Amino acid sequence: MSRITVPKTFKLYIGGKFPRSESGRVYEVVTAKGAFLANAAQASRKDARDAVVAARSALSGWAGATGYNRGQVMYRIAELLEGRRAQFIDEIRSSEGVSASAAEAQVDAAIDVWVWYAGWADKYVQVAGNGNPVSGPYFNISTPEPTGVVAIIAPQQSSLLGFVSVVAPALVSGNTVVVISSQSSPLSAISLSEVLATSDVPGGVVNVLTGSAAEVAPWLASHADVNAIDLAGAGELDWVDLQIAAADTLKRVLPPEDGVSAASVERIIFFTETKTVWHTKGLI
Amino acid sequence: MTFLDYAPAPESTAVLSLRASYGLFINGEFVDGRGDGFTSISPATEKPIAQFSTANDADVDTAVIAARRAYDRTWSKLSGSDRGKYLFRIARLVQERARELAVAETLDNGKPIKETRDVDIPLVAAWFFYYAGWADKLDYAGLGPAPRSLGVAAQVIPWNFPLLMLAWKIAPALAAGNTVVIKPAETTPLTAMIFAEILQQADLPPGVVNIITGAGATGSALVNHGDVNKVAFTGSTGVGRAIAKSTAGTGKKLTLELGGKGANIVFDDAPMDQAIEGIVTGIFFNQGQVCCAGSRLLVQENIHDEVIERLKKRMSTLRVGDPLDKNTDVGAINSRAQLDRITALAGVGVEEGAERWSPECEFPTAGFWFAPTIFTGVATSHRIARDEIFGPVLSVLTFRTPAEAIAKANNTPYGLSAGVWSDKGSRILAVADKLRAGVVWANTFNKFDPASPFGGYKESGYGREGGRHGLAAYLETSGWAAPGRQADRPKTSSKAISKGSQE
Numbered sequence: 032m033s034r035i036t037v038p039k040t041f042k043l044y045i046g047g048k049f050p051r052s053e054s055g056r057v058y059e060v061v062t063a064k065g066a067f068l069a070n071a072a073q074a075s076r077k078d079a080r081d082a083v084v085a086a087r088s089a090l091s092g093w094a095g096a097t098g099y100n101r102g103q104v105m106y107r108i109a110e111l112l113e114g115r116r117a118q119f120i121d122e123i124r125s126s127e128g129v130s131a132s133a134a135e136a137q138v139d140a141a142i143d144v145w146v147w148y149a150g151w152a153d154k155y156v157q158v159a160g161n162g163n164p165v166s167g168p169y170f171n172i173s174t175p176e177p178t179g180v181v182a183i184i185a186p187q188q189s190s191l192l193g194f195v196s197v198v199a200p201a202l203v204s205g206n207t208v209v210v211i212s213s214q215s216s217p218l219s220a221i222s223l224s225e226v227l228a229t230s231d232v233p234g235g236v237v238n239v240l241t242g243s244a245a246e247v248a249p250w251l252a253s254h255a256d257v258n259a260i261d262l263a264g265a266g267e268l269d270w271v272d273l274q275i276a277a278a279d280t281l282k283r284v285l286p287p288e289d290g291v292s293a294a295s296v297e298r299i300i301f302f303t304e305t306k307t308v309w310h311t312k313g314l315i
Numbered sequence: 316m317t318f319l320d321y322a323p324a325p326e327s328t329a330v331l332s333l334r335a336s337y338g339l340f341i342n343g344e345f346v347d348g349r350g351d352g353f354t355s356i357s358p359a360t361e362k363p364i365a366q367f368s369t370a371n372d373a374d375v376d377t378a379v380i381a382a383r384r385a386y387d388r389t390w391s392k393l394s395g396s397d398r399g400k401y402l403f404r405i406a407r408l409v410q411e412r413a414r415e416l417a418v419a420e421t422l423d424n425g426k427p428i429k430e431t432r433d434v435d436i437p438l439v440a441a442w443f444f445y446y447a448g449w450a451d452k453l454d455y456a457g458l459g460p461a462p463r464s465l466g467v468a469a470q471v472i473p474w475n476f477p478l479l480m481l482a483w484k485i486a487p488a489l490a491a492g493n494t495v496v497i498k499p500a501e502t503t504p505l506t507a508m509i510f511a512e513i514l515q516q517a518d519l520p521p522g523v524v525n526i527i528t529g530a531g532a533t534g535s536a537l538v539n540h541g542d543v544n545k546v547a548f549t550g551s552t553g554v555g556r557a558i559a560k561s562t563a564g565t566g567k568k569l570t571l572e573l574g575g576k577g578a579n580i581v582f583d584d585a586p587m588d589q590a591i592e593g594i595v596t597g598i599f600f601n602q603g604q605v606c607c608a609g610s611r612l613l614v615q616e617n618i619h620d621e622v623i624e625r626l627k628k629r630m631s632t633l634r635v636g637d638p639l640d641k642n643t644d645v646g647a648i649n650s651r652a653q654l655d656r657i658t659a660l661a662g663v664g665v666e667e668g669a670e671r672w673s674p675e676c677e678f679p680t681a682g683f684w685f686a687p688t689i690f691t692g693v694a695t696s697h698r699i700a701r702d703e704i705f706g707p708v709l710s711v712l713t714f715r716t717p718a719e720a721i722a723k724a725n726n727t728p729y730g731l732s733a734g735v736w737s738d739k740g741s742r743i744l745a746v747a748d749k750l751r752a753g754v755v756w757a758n759t760f761n762k763f764d765p766a767s768p769f770g771g772y773k774e775s776g777y778g779r780e781g782g783r784h785g786l787a788a789y790l791e792t793s794g795w796a797a798p799g800r801q802a803d804r805p806k807t808s809s810k811a812i813s814k815g816s817q818e
Contacts (some may be wrong), residue, residue, distance in 0.1 A: 143805035160456065165764035166441065173768045173784060179588050188642050212363030258773070278559035280728070281552070281571065281774045294805050297792055304730075304772045308747050310757040311589075 041071045041217065042223035043078055043241065046085030047234015054075045058242060060217060063128020071217045073242035076250045079209065082238035083256050086180045086207040089235030094177045094205030098153030104231045105149035105202060111226045112142045119219060126216040127190060133234040141195040144294050148199040151299055155203060159300045168312040175303035177205035178283055179258030182251035184244050186291055190216035193291045194223065197263045198237060200298035209238045209257070211248060213264070217241035244268060252276040259283035259302055263292055306314055321634065324641040326428045336366035337504070339374055339528060340511035342381035343521030348374050350529060355504055358425035359638050359647040359682040367504045370527035375496070375536040378525040382467045382494040383542055384523030390494050392465060395451030402447030402489060404517040406434055409440040412513065416506055421638045423505040425647030425683070426601050428639050438763055439482040445765035446486035449786060453491065455805055456783055462790040464492030465568055466544035471534040473550045474500035474649050475604040475705075479763075480549055483780045485524060486765075487536045491789035493545060494523050498537055501530040502650045535561075543567060545789065549606075552703075552729075552774055570778025570788045572606065572770055574703040575731030578724035579609030579760060580746065582717075583618045585736035589758060591625050594709070597734060597760040599633065599687050603707040604653070606775075607732035609760055611700060612689075613720050616713040623711065624693060630687050631674040645707060648683040657685050657706030664690045664699040669710070695726055703729070717742065717795055721749045730772025734760045751778070 041060070042049040051057075060068045072078075083210035093101070112119070116138050123134040156175055163171040181201045186193030190213040201208050212220030224239045242246055245268050252260055252273040260277050262270050266287035274284050285301055292298060336352070338345040348368025355364050370378065390398070409416065416439070417431040426435075453462050468488045472480035477499055488495050499507040507526050514524055527533060531554075536544045539561050548558050549572040563571050579597045581590050597609025614622050638646030648654040665671050675685035685706055693700050693710040700710045714720040724733055732751040735743050748753045754769045756762060763769065768784035770776060778788045 036619075147805045161768070161783055163764070163768070164764045165762075165767050167764070169759065169762065171764070171767050173782065178772075187569070274563035275560045278556055278563060281556060281559060281573070281776060283777055284563075286566075290590060304753065305768050305770070305784055306747075306750075306753060306755060306772075307768050308755045308757060309759055309762055309767070310743065311759040314758075 041069050041221045044070045044239040045082045049257050062125050074240035074247050079247050079250045082209040083254055085235035085238050086209050087256055089207045090231055092233055093207055093236045102149050102152035107230045109142050109145035111230050122218045126218050137189055139190045141192045144195050145199055147294055148203050155299050170310040173305050173307045175305055178302045178304055181206045181208045181259045181302050182257045183210040183261040184265040185210055185212050186249055187213045189291050191219035194220050196292045197261055201302050203299045204303045206302050207236045211240050211244045224302045225284055248273055255280050261285045262287045321642045326639045328418055330418055332646055333365050333620050337508040339370050339380045340526040344496050357422050358649050361681045367528045369529040372536045378496045378527050379540045381522035381541050386466055386494040387800045389520045390523050391492055399447045399450035401519050401722040404442050406440050406443035408513045419509055420506050423503050425638050425649050427643040427646045433580045435479045439478050442486045442765045446490040450490040455697045456786045458790050458792055468495050468545040469537045470497040470547045472499055474503040477503035478506040484547055487785045488789050491786055493789050496525045498527050498534050504528045515679040544818045545629050571776035575606045575729045575775050576703055576727045577607055577609045577732035578611045578613050579734035580613045580736040583615040584738050586738055590736040591629050593760045595629055598709040599707050600761050602648055602707050603677040609734050612709055612711045613714050613723055616715050633687055635676045646683050651683055660704045661708055667697045669693045687745040725751045728774040731775035
């Protein structure tokens with residue numbers, strides 16, 4: 032007789048902890064063929080707000096860390112992902128119904144994307160910043176800084192790679208994030224949260240909500256303490272309404288994308304603000 | 316009059332040769348607008364300057380069609396170096412006609428001639444000269460190889476720096492290869508129309524720049540026109556919010572430069588003479604009608620009394636009056652509506668318990684005037700510490716520690732500018748790091764340069780104007796996705812990964 036397995040309870044990831052939804056709701060996650068896989072937490076408006084509070088609290092520490100430090104913390108995530116390849120491949124296969132090779136390719140790509148972005152943390156400032164030759168006796172320099180709290184709607188497909196491709200670039204510069212994972216395949220996002228929780232990423236830097244993006248995203252889009260919103264995976268939602276809601280506090284908005292976002296320094300820089308500092312050279 | 320008094324030294328208006336009425340500048344020609352005309356007056360005398368046309372929806376459409384045609388047939392086909400040559404020409408023509416433009420700007424806007432002559436118009440020329448040189452060097456803008464222009468840019472600008480804001484908008488747009496329809500503010504259309512004459516002298520191809528006048532309805536029709544690819548707006552946060560909503564989902568690239576409530580932080584080790592001048596420049600430059608004005612003075616508590624005493628003494632020497640007088644420091648408020656707003660908010664300051672002070676000022680009998688004003692005893696909850704007044708009104712707050720100064724400075728939904736005054740370099744750098752503002756001036760204030768990016772954090776808008784960063788607002792940035800060799804980037808979109816093969 033085969034061994035009776037011990038299935039995992041999938042919960043939210045907020046402020047470095049794994050709470051159930053305060054609403055007490057769950058929804059069924061099924062395989063591509065419709066068989067039961069797990070009950071995932073169905074996040075509510077209150078969960079979204081708690082996640083924003085956690086992200087805001089974590090912001091000064093993460094944004095204030097050196098680029099070298101953030102790069103190492105992010106690289107460590109890739110190290111841990113590498114060690115858990117088998118788990119992620121297994122989850123992706125069962126939840127997305129893809130072949131073993133496709134699942135492997137997705138996990139490998141996700142790890143490589145982490146490594147690629149990790150290496151940017153102490154460099155993007157040099158690429159996006161500028162020393163400016165103004166016509167006067169002034170030292171003048173422009174530097175990108177993190178925008179703040181970024182809400183993200185992760186792509187619906189490629190549950191791990193899609194998630195990583197939108198979360199990693201926002202983290203590079205020091206933003207903290209609240210992510211709504213793929214609704215139909217949330218398992219990878221929660222398993223990745225376990226990696227984050229056991230790496231050196233401070234609690235609250237990444238907060239993961241599972242459930243209905245259509246229900247939760249409007250609360251994030253209109254939340255006054257969210258500075259930017261990435262609609263990457265919102266193509267099937269009423270995303271124009273989300274963009275309109277975001278305009279009330281002039282959030283920075285990235286529109287939906289088809290499929291998985293390409294790895295790009297543009298994605299890092301989109302969630303930054305350029306600060307220009309002048310200093311007079313005249314006071315001698 | 317004693318020998319120590321100033322004699323009037325008015326700048327002559329003989330340099331102007333104004334028309335009685337101006338039409339719209341569309342496709343290289345002046346044409347009549349189909350909306351009701353309006354008169355622009357001098358805010359210092361309330362006397363009419365000239366008649367201007369209002370562009371109605373049909374005129375907006377004509378202008379956008381002209382810009383589209385010019386983009387398709389002419390401008391997008393020119394080489395970068397040829398585009399640059401036109402911009403260099405414009406820069407030179409602005410320099411040649413600088414005095415005329417300065418006098419016209421002062422007449423129409425009400426700001427002192429010494430500002431238009433020494434700041435506004437020289438910066439206009441500098442802006443065109445700076446971006447002229449970028450036109451054939453876009454590969455080096457950090458946006459990837461051969462970045463593409465967007466198409467037709469719709470631009471709406473405010474009345475506080477009429478021609479300078481026009482330059483901030485048009486110069487980078489044309490350098491990047493776009494064509495333009497721009498609307499100046501309805502109280503300050505004059506220099507934009509003289510600029511149209513300059514474009515004719517420069518022989519700029521018809522339709523590359525179209526200038527349409529009118530009020531909010533004209534601006535709304537322009538930014539919401541279906542055939543514009545780019546919207547750039549400078550003005551109030553309220554209007555900016557409305558534009559962000561109306562352009563949502565349209566794919567129009569949007570940059571917004573909106574309001575501010577800048578903190579000017581003075582530490583007790585500040586170079587005091589310079590700090591006092593910087594406070595005055597921060598809030599009384601252009602009558603305080605500056606989005607990045609240092610309208611909140613945060614002064615360290617132990618030097619509060621000294622700073623206020625010296626500030627009052629300095630304010631007593633400010634000369635308020637005829638903006639065409641070369642001795643004038645503070646000119647007229649731009650319009651009656653703006654004067655009413657400033658008056659109302661200053662009234663709220665008194666009602667909420669702050670202490671109001673202004674030097675003795677004698678105003679001309681006509682025109683819109685407001686004395687330089689400071690409020691002391693201001694709390695962070697007061698409206699004069701939170702709302703953008705856009706006038707010569709300074710709210711003074713105190714702090715004890717750098718952390719408190721930073722917290723108070725950042726305690727606003729805006730994030731455009733800030734100032735720091737201290738002789739301690741390490742303190743300046745540490746504080747500048749923590750201020751959530753797009754421009755930080757250390758031991759100076761209200762400095763602008765075409766090489767220096769300008770723009771806000773938070774509800775002060777997004778996008779940058781000036782410098783290399785200013786080009787990004789007018790170019791496709793998708794080029795950023797393909798830096799260097801494809802093989803050097805991790806794959807995220809191969810078929811096997813993104814689609815998967817069903818088992």
